[in-house]
Amino acid sequence: MELRTDKLRSVIESLLFVARKPLPPEEILKALNEHMADITETEVTAQLEELVQGYESRGINIVKVAGGYLMGTNPANADQVHNLLHAKVQTTLTPQALEVLAIIAYKQPVTRAELERIRGVNSDGPVDTLLGKKLIQELGRSEAVGRPYLYGTTTEFLRHFGLRDLAGLPPLPVTPEEQDAVFKSALHE
Numbered sequence: 001m002e003l004r005t006d007k008l009r010s011v012i013e014s015l016l017f018v019a020r021k022p023l024p025p026e027e028i029l030k031a032l033n034e035h036m037a038d039i040t041e042t043e044v045t046a047q048l049e050e051l052v053q054g055y056e057s058r059g060i061n062i063v064k065v066a067g068g069y070l071m072g073t074n075p076a077n078a079d080q081v082h083n084l085l086h087a088k089v090q091t092t093l094t095p096q097a098l099e100v101l102a103i104i105a106y107k108q109p110v111t112r113a114e115l116e117r118i119r120g121v122n123s124d125g126p127v128d129t130l131l132g133k134k135l136i137q138e139l140g141r142s143e144a145v146g147r148p149y150l151y152g153t154t155t156e157f158l159r160h161f162g163l164r165d166l167a168g169l170p171p172l173p174v175t176p177e178e179q180d181a182v183f184k185s186a187l188h189e
Contacts, residue, residue, distance in 0.1 A: 022068030109150035
């Protein structure tokens with residue numbers, strides 16, 4: 001039994017190492033194929049959780065993010081990793097794109113017309129930018145007149161902002177006074 005557990009853990013580590021996106025347990029289970037056909041999703045999840053704990057204080061971490069598990073460097077070592085790779089910021093967003101992204105994140109699914117009603121200005125540019133960076137996606141079409149596209153966030157959005165799911169978003173202010181205070185601080189007024 002211990003040999004089987006060791007082999008499963010080894011395979012899961014290999015899959016996480018080569019994966020370029022968070023792997024959910026069911027995707028790992030599919031990758032096991034006929035070589036380990038008697039493994040259950042519960043066993044895979046248990047091994048994933050053990051790996052998360054086992055890698056907790058090491059240079060490599062396994063984290064649960066965007067509905068799956070991902071292997072990456074320990075955030076405490078970010079400066080040294082940056083120095084080695086001379087990493088550039090991969091995604092820079094204008095204040096307008098961030099504003100549109102926030103509206104979509106909190107109100108999804110949302111149409112361009114709803115975005116423009118909330119913002120008071122045309123949102124075509126920021127929406128196109130966010131689609132290009134794969135932070136938002138078309139979720140389908142609304143039943144409204146003209147059947148406009150509905151937009152929502154992607155797993156790349158969750159990964160980029162280090163969120164497990166949308167419940168990890170900070171709560172919105174409730175009162176108009178709190179909202180004004182947040183907007184003023186965000187605008188540095």
